[in-house]
Amino acid sequence: MGLDPDRLRATTTDHSSSFFPQLARYGITDKQITLRPWEEAVKDGSGSGFFAPSGHPGNPAHSSFSIEYMLSDGTALEIAEILHGDGSKATAGGIGVERVSMARNDQVTTWEASLPPFKIAVEEAAAASGAALPVGYFSLLGEKKA
16 A cells, blocks of 8 residues: 555554564564553553453454554554454454545544545535435534525
């Protein structure tokens, strides 16, 4: 994706160590991996070692690792959370396309900053296609439907 491998990082526990050689193939070496204590990751449940968020409707509980990208200002931007298990059940992961874009641009875009371009893009697409503005358009912008 055009990201500098030297700026990639991973955060996980030793339960993900079987993936370290694969991470190394993509430029994430041992010195770029931060290990959390297993007990801490399980207690937290938010990922970066163990993903089991309280109240999640699917009740996931999987070992995981996060992939971060170091921006030039020192910000560690998480771009992916990869869940894994022992192979007995399906797992999943996610890569934030918008996060990869932020990493490539070396700049975090806030929600507030993304709303004006969103508004323009949706309005232009609706005008070009003759479609009505979607309900979500109004919800996201906090506007009442006209």
